Amino acid sequence: MNIIISNSSGEPIYEQIRNQIRKLIISDNLKEGDSLPSIRNLAKELKISVITTKRAYEELERDGFIETIPGKGSFIAAQNKELLREIKMKNVEEYLIKAIEEGKNVNVSLEELKEMLDVLYE
Structure with a gap:
């Protein structure tokens, strides 16, 4: 998954992550059941705080785009x-x-x- 973070954007980093993953789901580049990187791995890859990545995942889950299974990870949810x-x-x-x-x-x-x-x- 190729997520690009812009420091010059007026958009908070967690929103940049959320919006890019959302766009990948809507465009069918990520499909139901696909796994996402762990919160820690994505934070490490993007060189950002784990808290920031966690917030992006929480918002995606709240909006119904992903589901998190404790001990297994986060996955693309079945979409309406x-x-x-x-x-x-x-x-x-x-x-x-x-x-x-x-x-x-x-x-x-x-x-x-x-x-x-x-x-x-x-």
Whole structure:
């Protein structure tokens, strides 16, 4: 698992870890049952505090993305397919909002945007 920590990011380190693992799960790069590195191993690999890694894992577990089995480790949890689809739809909406804003900045009409979307979708 390749997690990149940015010290220049305004985002706390535990959130960077949580968001990157979440993204790997949503994109199906990590699948149900896959094991995650132990909290200690990930902290050592990233050269950060165990407490920081623990918080990231706790938040992922709270959100239902992973499950921790005492003595065995942390694993990717079974995902609610409807919830995952909703998350992916939200991501698409965010990209479309950015495209619309950019289009408005350069006076692209709604019809032109629809035409671009039709062409690009094919």
